[in-house]
Amino acid sequence: MKSDVLLENYLKVLKLPAFLKEYQQTARQCGEENKAYEEFLLVLAEREVAAREQNAMARRLREAGFPTEKELSNFDFTAVPKLNSKRILDLARCEYMEKTENIVFVGSPGVGKTHLAIALGREACRRGKRVKFFTACGLATAYAEARAEREAKRFEGHIRNRHLVVVDELGYVPLGQGASENLFNFFSQCYERTSVIVTTNLPFSEWPQVFGDERMTGALLDRLTHRVHVIEIDGNSYRLRDSLRRREEGGKENA
Numbered sequence: 001m002k003s004d005v006l007l008e009n010y011l012k013v014l015k016l017p018a019f020l021k022e023y024q025q026t027a028r029q030c031g032e033e034n035k036a037y038e039e040f041l042l043v044l045a046e047r048e049v050a051a052r053e054q055n056a057m058a059r060r061l062r063e064a065g066f067p068t069e070k071e072l073s074n075f076d077f078t079a080v081p082k083l084n085s086k087r088i089l090d091l092a093r094c095e096y097m098e099k100t101e102n103i104v105f106v107g108s109p110g111v112g113k114t115h116l117a118i119a120l121g122r123e124a125c126r127r128g129k130r131v132k133f134f135t136a137c138g139l140a141t142a143y144a145e146a147r148a149e150r151e152a153k154r155f156e157g158h159i160r161n162r163h164l165v166v167v168d169e170l171g172y173v174p175l176g177q178g179a180s181e182n183l184f185n186f187f188s189q190c191y192e193r194t195s196v197i198v199t200t201n202l203p204f205s206e207w208p209q210v211f212g213d214e215r216m217t218g219a220l221l222d223r224l225t226h227r228v229h230v231i232e233i234d235g236n237s238y239r240l241r242d243s244l245r246r247r248e249e250g251g252k253e254n255a
């Protein structure tokens, strides 16, 4: 067999797709520039590593299951002047995860809580962290389904295996007893193992109404807020402002 066919077979067996794709062009280039063999290998090895990191990052983002692609770069901090942008940018460095700290975004609808939670989650994926996004209802349902299939342990293992879990929209809908218990178990599983970002429209004092049990909520808050960054966002709904602005612009265009 010809040596290049053999080589290509070996590169496939060794799972080195970037080598395979680029070795001919790199060989030509290194030849023209009189580079040493080591240099040739180094260039290819670097491309392989870069391609792997890129793939792993894309996989982490996919597996996290974010509903939208919100980023910090398209968050308008001037729209929420009371929000300390430096604090958010510091959190994007993910140091809170090393200390298993949590983040709670509290504020009325439309102020950007979900946007920031997703953006921090995506940034964590880029920094090599395993992340999972749920809505509070979705999490309670996923837990209940796992339980029904006697897979609760596996589900809990999956949660513990994440560096960060985002729980969006806690408090919008009162939870039934089963859902409350599942969420309580979830927060117990995460305690001191997995960081959690929660977004909620309710101050902590109103959480018992959502969970329907004062003592359980107390225990849950105790765990969640043991090490926590509470970020209150107040202001008018960006969503509402945005749609009013669009309507106004549309109106002008039509005039």
Ligand code: ADP
Binding pocket: 070, 074, 075, 076, 077, 079, 080, 107, 108, 109, 110, 111, 112, 113, 114, 115, 116, 199, 238, 239
């Ligand atoms: P909340 O979760 O607080 O109800 P969202 O994060 O879902 O609000 O925000 C509603 C919409 O407005 C989203 O499309 C979001 O991207 C956008 N949005 C909110 N605040 C900002 C902001 N400061 N800059 C840019 N977009 C924003």
Ligand code: MG
Binding pocket: 110, 113, 114, 115, 168, 169, 199
């Ligand atoms: Mg939201």
